[in-house]
Amino acid sequence: MHTNRRATATAGALVILGMIAGVLSIVPALDQPRGLALVSANESQVVIGAVAQCIMIPAYVGFALYLYPALRAENEALSLGFLGFRLIAATFHFTGVILLPLFLVLADGFAQAGASDASRIEDLGELLRTARDLVNHVALIIALGLGDLLLFRILWRSRSVPRWLSGWGFLGIAAAISASLLVLLRQTDVVTPLYLAMNAPLGLQSLVFALWLMARGFATDTPTTAHRHG
Numbered sequence: 450m451h452t453n454r455r456a457t458a459t460a461g462a463l464v465i466l467g468m469i470a471g472v473l474s475i476v477p478a479l480d481q482p483r484g485l486a487l488v489s490a491n492e493s494q495v496v497i498g499a500v501a502q503c504i505m506i507p508a509y510v511g512f513a514l515y516l517y518p519a520l521r522a523e524n525e526a527l528s529l530g531f532l533g534f535r536l537i538a539a540t541f542h543f544t545g546v547i548l549l550p551l552f553l554v555l556a557d558g559f560a561q562a563g564a565s566d567a568s569r570i571e572d573l574g575e576l577l578r579t580a581r582d583l584v585n586h587v588a589l590i591i592a593l594g595l596g597d598l599l600l601f602r603i604l605w606r607s608r609s610v611p612r613w614l615s616g617w618g619f620l621g622i623a624a625a626i627s628a629s630l631l632v633l634l635r636q637t638d639v640v641t642p643l644y645l646a647m648n649a650p651l652g653l654q655s656l657v658f659a660l661w662l663m664a665r666g667f668a669t670d671t672p673t674t675a676h677r678h679g
Contacts, residue, residue, distance in 0.1 A: 453518070454666050460515040461662030464655055467508035473501035479552060479581070480640045485574045488556035499549040506542045509593070510535050519667060520600070523607045527599045534596025541589040548581045582632065586639045590629040594622045609667040614658060621651030 476498040478487035488495060513535035520528035555577065559570045601618040604610050628647035631637045637644050 456515045456519070457662045457666035460512045461659040463508045463512040463515070464659035464662070467505050467512070468652070468655065468659075470501040470504040470508060474498045474505065476549070479578060482578075483571050483575060485552070485556045485559040485571055488552050488574075489560050492553060492556075495549050495553055499546050502542055502546045502549070506539045506546075509542065510539050513596075516600075519609075520603050523603050523609075527603050531596045531599040531603075534592050534599070538589055538592040538596065541584050541592060545581060545585045545589070548577060548584065551577055582639050586644075587629045587633045591626055594626045594629075597622055607668075610658070610661060610665075614654070614661060617650070617654045618658065621654045624648070625651045 476491075476494045478484050478491040478494050479498075481487055513532045517528055517532055520531065552574065555570055555574050559567055559574070562570055597618060601615045601622075605612060605615040605619075624647045628637070628644050631647075632639055632644065
């Protein structure tokens with residue numbers, strides 16, 4: 450696979466940036482059931498979470514854009530699918546950002562409401578929290594996972610990275626999507642040992658993949674490339 454070495458290094462750096470932003474986007478106050486009172490006391494968490502999730506949008510899309518020229522040379526259809534799923538994921542990211550300020554509005558109303566109104570606002574807060582979980586931990590993860598399956602299909606066939614790294618990606622994606630489906634079916638929550646354990650393999654693989662791209666890039670003399678140009 451012929452590619453710009455700087456492009457793969459930048460793509461790897463964007464993965465690292467996205468992972469750091471992902472950690473900063475966590476809002477502990479929103480992970481507590483009926484926690485609007487905590488939101489009022491931790492408004493800065495919501496603001497930081499929204500800014501961090503905004504950073505994730507160009508990081509995730511930029512990763513795909515930097516790799517797209519090299520991937521397209523191997524398989525145009527799959528590379529377009531990969532880029533398309535990244536754009537869909539960016540839409541879900543943006544939706545997640547928009548939902549966060551709504552918690553601040555509800556928290557302000559909750560703080561000023563009487564007992565009966567407070568209960569109603571808390572119910573709205575729970576509905577909004579569920580919607581955010583479904584966007585961030587189901588729709589977003591599935592969109593990213595389906596796109597990355599196409600990415601690692603290209604890399605597996607071209608041997609642009611070691612096959613153990615692509616295979617690890619396949620397994621990690623399968624586990625992460627399975628965890629999201631469990632959340633969708635209400636068999637687990639997003640802050641549970643089961644959910645975190647099922648996402649850990651993909652998180653570690655993403656870090657190793659990013660470091661590989663930064664240090665080594667794509668192999669420039671792969672079997673498919675050699676065959677094509679031979």
